[in-house]
Amino acid sequence: DVKVTQSSRYLVKRTGEKVFLECVQDMDHENMFWYRQDPGLGLRLIYFSYDVKMKEKGDIPEGYSVSREKKERFSLILESASTNQTSMYLCASRSGLGDEQFFGPGTRLTVL
Amino acid sequence: GQNIDQPTEMTATEGAIVQINCTYQTSGFNGLFWYQQHAGEAPTFLSYNVLDGLEEKGRFSSFLSRSKGYSYLLLKELQMKDSASYLCAVSGAGSYQLTFGKGTKLSVIP
Numbered sequence: 001d002v003k004v005t006q007s008s009r010y011l012v013k014r015t016g017e018k019v020f021l022e023c024v025q026d027m028d029h030e031n032m033f034w035y036r037q038d039p040g041l042g043l044r045l046i047y048f049s050y051d052v053k054m055k056e057k058g059d060i061p062e063g064y065s066v067s068r069e070k071k072e073r074f075s076l077i078l079e080s081a082s083t084n085q086t087s088m089y090l091c092a093s094r095s096g097l098g099d100e101q102f103f104g105p106g107t108r109l110t111v112l
Numbered sequence: 113g114q115n116i117d118q119p120t121e122m123t124a125t126e127g128a129i130v131q132i133n134c135t136y137q138t139s140g141f142n143g144l145f146w147y148q149q150h151a152g153e154a155p156t157f158l159s160y161n162v163l164d165g166l167e168e169k170g171r172f173s174s175f176l177s178r179s180k181g182y183s184y185l186l187l188k189e190l191q192m193k194d195s196a197s198y199l200c201a202v203s204g205a206g207s208y209q210l211t212f213g214k215g216t217k218l219s220v221i222p
Contacts, residue, residue, distance in 0.1 A: 031208040042214035043155075043199070050208055058209070090154060094208060097142050098162065101201075101210055103154035 003027075004104035006091055012110045019078040021107050023091030031094045032074035033058075033101070034066065036087040043090065049074055081111045114138045116213035118200050123219045124190055132185045132198050132216045140205025146174050146185045147199040149215065155199055158185070187218075195220045 007022035025032065033048040035058075045058030047066040055066050063085060067075045074093075078085055091104040115137045124130040136144070143162040147155035161167055161176035161183060173186040185198055197215040204211070 033209070035212075040214070043212040045209060045211075048209060094210075097203060097208065098160070100145065100157040100160060103156070105154050 004091055004093055004102050006089075006104040006107050008107050009105060010108050010110075012112065013078075013081050014112055015082060017078075017081050017111075019081050019109065019111075021076040021078075021089055021091075021109070023074045023076070023104055024072050025074075025091075025093040025102070025104075026072065027093060027095070027102065028071065029093040029095045029102075030071070032068065033092040033094070034064075034074065034076045035090045035092065036060070037090055037106075038087050046076065081109075083111050085109065086111045114202060114204060114211040116200055116202060116211060118198075118213040118216045120214070121217045121219070123221060124187075126190055126192060126220055126222050128190050129186065129188050130190060130218065132187075132200075132218065134183045134185070134200030134213060136181050136183070136200070136202045136213075138181075138202050138204050138211075140207075141178060142203040142205050142207070144174075144176055144183050145201040145203070145210060146183075147201060147212075149197045149199060151196070158198075190220050192220050192222070194218065 004025045034046045035043045049068040065077045089107045094101040118134045146158040149155040159174040199215045200213040201210040
């Protein structure tokens, strides 16, 4: 059974804290993605990675960075959390162009 | 850039048929996906169309017209558990990214 896992389902942090969201996939996929999902705005791409140590900015990268040191792991970093980063964060992975994208269960982050 | 439009909300009756439309404008095209997302959960894959025509999978079917930039998801014999958001997503040419529409929230009523 293929899996994308995320380190936390729920997370509460304070403004200014550095936050790490971890994502691991066991499907040997090259491509991994971080999205945030907000009511009325849908899924928006933050960053993606198509190979180890490679990263590309998505539609809303400001305030975020990423790390991909190993193929199976893709981390999203909030350097200094702000209240407008309160959201549901979804990690996903995908193999080829014609293949489906698999999502992790999501992390609901609240920044106070 | 890419633009995807789908209705925000729909309501349908248990046992009925509902069609959820999606129109898109993309710079290049490499397939269209439909995902289902129940409240508080991650999206799960429903269907993939890359050629024109209808793909049927049980109670769910998906149609694509590339010349019209149009797709629909057809749900038959609706069940209460089909109440969810349905996301249309497009893969651009040569790109591994998917661009998602904002989703259609379907409510199935008795």
